[in-house]
Amino acid sequence: MKKWQDNKGWLFILPVFLIVAFSAIIPLMTVVNYSIQDIFGPGQRIFVGTEWFKETLTDPRLHEALWRQLLFSGLVLLIEMPLGIAIALTMPTKKGLGASLCLVLVALPLLIPWNVIGTIWIIFTRPDIGLMGALINNMGISFDHTASGLHAWITLMLMEVWHWTPLVILLAYAGLRSIPEAYYQAARIDGASAWAIFKYIQLPKMRGVLTIALLLRFMDSFLIYAEPFVLTGGGPGNATTFLSIYLVKIAVGQFDLGPAGAFSLIYFLIVLLFCYLFYQVLLNVGKGEAS
């Protein structure tokens, strides 16, 4: 769509600009401030240059948290994307009460506050009162996410898949619904198999929405905080200490402003990079065949 060339647009976006600037630029400047100074107290600070950055970049616990984070995000994508597409394919295609009910039920986990998600899964997996925990323990396998790092990971992955696969389903389903009936009719005349329909019609048509889903899921799992905080608190040990949890530990728990500031900036830059990728994808969706 052609747009009017007019700088009065700035007048319209000014309120948004001011509010977001207030809550984004000032805090970011504060973080920069932390990252290059050693702050002892009010008025007592010395300039330390890049020292905090060096310390942060060589911090082995940060490296561990980063690898843990990447492993977590990677596993999440590997499980959620195929599962989401598969479930979307089983949803009713015709509009109607059935389709609406399915949509609502599928989307329900997305609307639950993140801390309650953690609570639900504590209640569900505890060996004494949880349905899942008790069932597994009754089978003779001892399962306790507060004691074993592996069990904590399994519980977290289950929770994450349970919580966010609906997003992939919703997006894939929206992509499927936008495919005209004529495509399927043509495929039926050609005697195409279900797999051929999926490969040559459905998957290409879903490419745009699936890219969005992939990037959204990556970003959000990369920033995960509340659910593991409630469920495991980063433990046992450091087994589930992801980047955000580690950052909050440094910043609020130990009050190490310098390292926290440097860490924050590095974290923010990584996110910015993916954000740019995401932006390019979003702008191009709807221009090609994917809509």
Next chain:
Amino acid sequence: MKKRYIILAAYLVLIMLPIYWMLNMSLRTNADIMAQLVFIPTDITFANYTKIFTDASWYSGYINSIIYVVLNTIICLVTALPAAYAFSRYSFIGDKHVFFWLLTNRMAPAAVFLLPFFQLYSTFNLIDTHIAVALAHCLFNLPLTVWILEGFISGVPREIDETAFIDGYKFPRFFFFVFIPLIRSGIGVAAFFCFMFSWVELLFARTLTTTAAKPIAAIMTRTVSASGLDWGLLAAAGILTIVPGALVIWFVRNYLAKGFALGRV
């Protein structure tokens, strides 16, 4: 054809199981919960819910949450509407950069902003007020609202604006009486997503409040970390936080994908 519905039904049952288990817990006393595992509770009690609705330290959490969520939604809608219109209709210096910059804030790690926010709001003496949380949530909700509304507004052809101006409409009259009714479903969807993302957020809401504006999420996490848990009460509190979303979701069911994809699907 039959097989796929079995898979779908199995998935839906698995999805509902943890939620059902929490509902189950919320209807039983703590002693009963600890004593035995029952799939269908026999002696149902509403004592947990009664306690939440009568104990101020519990129900004030819901009121506080609702206050800042509503504040946040109002701020977002009022400021984002003109901005989304401008991004959709005008091209001006730096428009693409600002649009991208907004997106980066939707994606920014909340943990990065935690400490600076605390300092910033302390400076303005806003700690433990509803407006502080509402403003903090604007960090991600305002960009989201602008993007969603821009998606909806771009679906309205520009000829409508031009025709209205030729017909002699002044801009404010056009905007409020012609344009806003045209995109009312978009506004509804944006409001829903504002409400939701503000409602589910924990980190800012917990850090920026101490007592007077403490949200239900913070009250629940505090209870979790305390020793001697009352599981039934905790479960009942959790069930009550799901209710608002479950009530509204029916009305936005066909727009959920569009909202999550920032208005681009």
